[in-house]
Amino acid sequence: MSYFSDIINGTKTLLTGMRVTGGYFFVNFFTKRDVITQQYPNNIETLEMFDRFKGEVIMLHNENNEHRCDACTLCEKACPNGSIEILGDKAKDPETGKNKRFLVKHIYHLQMCTMCGLCIEACPVNAIDWGQDFHHVEYDRSLLTKVLNKPGSKIMSGIKG
Amino acid sequence: MKEFLTDQLKTQEYFLNMGPQHPATHGVLRLLLKLDGEIVRNVDMDLGYIHRSIEKMCERATYKQIIHLTDRLDYLSAHMNNEAVCLLAEKALNIEVNDRIKIIRTIMDELTRISSHVLWWGVTGMDIGAITTFMYGFRERELINDIFEETCGTRLTMNYNVIGGLRYDIHENFVKRTKDILTHLKKKLPEYDKLLTNNIIFQKRLINIGVISVEDAIAYGLNGPTARGSGVSCDIRKTHPYSAYDMVDFEEAIFTEGDSFARYKVRIKEMWESISIIEQLIDKIPNDEHKVKTKAVIKLPVGDFLQRVEASRGDFGVYVKSNGQKFPERLKFRSPGFANLTALNKMAYGLKIADLVAILSTIDVVVPDIDR
Incomplete structure (x- = not known):
């Protein structure tokens, strides 16, 4: 019995997690806000650092x-x-x-x-x-x-x- | 056929090197595994791959110069390590620091703890097989690192504490940014639970894996979240309050199961406690000097001094034997990771290699802290 309930619970929790990732996926796909990954900054010449930055x-x-x-x-x-x-x-x-x-x-x-x-x-x-x-x-x-x-x-x- | 196999083919135990360049060992740690098939029979630790003899270097450095070396021990709790040396020197020289310094130090400590635990959460997920968590963990960590960069100038090795106070005063955006990160975290931490904590597959990898009892935890000298997962009350912030920890009201995160999942839950709860500590203090920063005047050359009086702080991995201690000169005669760091690693053999006995990786990531080892 626990074999089947494990499968059901596992799928349920997996879907809960996928709602989080899927939410980000769709929101970012349409609105481009809350982007989690980004490209390496290629604007090195114009990039502004914080004024106390220790370079x-x-x-x-x-x-x-x-x-x-x-x-x-x-x-x-x-x-x-x-x-x-x-x-x-x-x-x-x-x-x-x-x-x-x-x-x-x-x-x-x-x-x-x-x-x-x-x-x-x-x-x-x-x-x-x-x-x-x-x-x-x-x-x-x-x-x-x-x-x-x-x-x-x-x-x-x-x-x- | 079965008789032929049992008669002709013998099974035997064999040795396998895990590391020193294994990605799941979080650094250059070599584990010499004695295996029976996939079952772990013995774990031998081989340390010293990044030993930099920091303790010996400290004997040739003035007390001001020691502080920046402690950043390089446990780089994920650099602020606490700095604070330990500063508190020790202040205790030895009877320097009283004002409330502003104490409160800013405490806020910085807790921000460091959150950023360390957030990174740990991402890495643990990745060790167990969830790559998304790594990205989500780093999203929050970047925001905290921005606060550090704006106020301290660097993102990882902050070197912000000096003997008698802080190197700079806080940046004018500090309070606003800290409040922003708290509201952000309160929105995102429930997502962590949805994504990983409540996931049955993840729970089955951790529950009843790497169990260590209270007696063993005390016998091995475990500390920090690893020991609190076994039900040992060992929070230095509670037992020996320093800085502003006696001004705040917080709960020590203790779970009694002693397995990997308990250690996981301790760290998640500690993040919530850190948020509550920062919330209690962030509006209470008084206007005052950010630094107490000290002598140009700091000489500690003759004697032995010890200071302990609660770093993000546990009890970090500094012991100094001073002979009255500007260099310490002998200096010893007590690092939390080393004590926690010793129990690995006890925890992993009889489990599979994949479980060993899960245990290693819930102990949360940082190898530069172990090797020094």
């Missing part, structure tokens, strides 16, 4: 190609996995005549970065920030090592060295 670390530059980094290496020390290397040098400041440290290269290894954000939190002059780019696909690992300060850029006036 990569970038260095902020103003319109005169000046940045705020004074090569204090606090971000290098804060980084848990050595993603940041700072090459700095010392030169005489023409205004004060004292030796002042300046940035040569801010090297950022994106392949090692875990997006923890400790470098950005450690920066005392807000020289680095989050970038929105998420499409980090390269054929070679070494291409992910980036120099964050743009070529020919120099430090903004008014930042202490």
Whole structure:
């Protein structure tokens, strides 16, 4: 007896479940709303991310190609996995005549970065920030090592060295 | 003919590797099965395929840097793992956090729990043979991940808790989005029942499969929803309340059958409880600072410290032995998945391979959590 009641119950519950999936199928077929699957976004160029999105670390530059980094290496020390290397040098400041440290290269290894954000939190002059780019696909690992300060850029006036 | 077969052909037990790249093992877990035909006689676990020695790495990391490593343990309950380290440091340094931080942390915990259980629901359906559930589970999960992305910046490894508070204040859309997801979930969770829970074929795959008694559950040290399916009351949110869990009224989901279906029902009920917890707190977020000022270099006082939280798979614990320096002398994570996996042999004995897959998915293993 339970053999037949099992078959009837099984069919009944199966149909209840199929009413859910069938409902979505027909509603989406005619109205195109509540779509569950979607294509991979091909509008990568115009896709807007949330403003706090952590894509990569970038260095902020103003319109005169000046940045705020004074090569204090606090971000290098804060980084848990050595993603940041700072090459700095010392030169005489023409205004004060004292030796002042300046940035040569801010090297950022994106392949090692875990997006923890400790470098950005450690920066005392807000020289680095989050970038929105998420499409980090390269054929070679070494291409992910980036120099964050743009070529020919120099430090903004008014930042202490 | 029958006599010939029994005389000439002998049956014997044989070994079969399930994994490390088997899709039903939820990661790189290798199970060495001793089989008699299709009947499981013994299950040996071979771990270590993604061991990253996170505990050792933590001994060379400052307390601020440890937090982002805990995301990589059980990535589906990243927020709870972060919170465990933060609560431990706050307890050791006697930092009092305000109600705003506590309430936001609790809401985030429960959102993480829902998103983890929703993913588990989809994957369990798929392990048993229903592909639709995977798509439906991810539909809800995407909406929750959007909340995380807007407020924390990332979708999976949030890294949102810091020692003494939260990294950022909540986004202005946070409250609205959270309320939207609650109304959405309340509409969609009954659909889950219609589609999968009440289905006789699905129930027959789970009921009386992988039964573990209360005594065995306690003896094996099971925790989380797996133990609560056997009737063990072990919710850290109830027994050792942290953050804002003492401000809310919720029921611990306990079922006493001890089989796979009981574990399934525990998780479905936990989702409803999480919705009710968030509903109680979402309008109560007070205006206050989102972060308490701490020292730049955090040094814990000399001594041993332990903090437990209820992650989505169970009791997650952090133990730190500090010698007063900026690095911990020794750090140990107690992960829920490892303890739950040990009972697999007991649960699966005498069942078929297909039942083993069902048991494995109702235990809800996450291998990075087990291997660390």
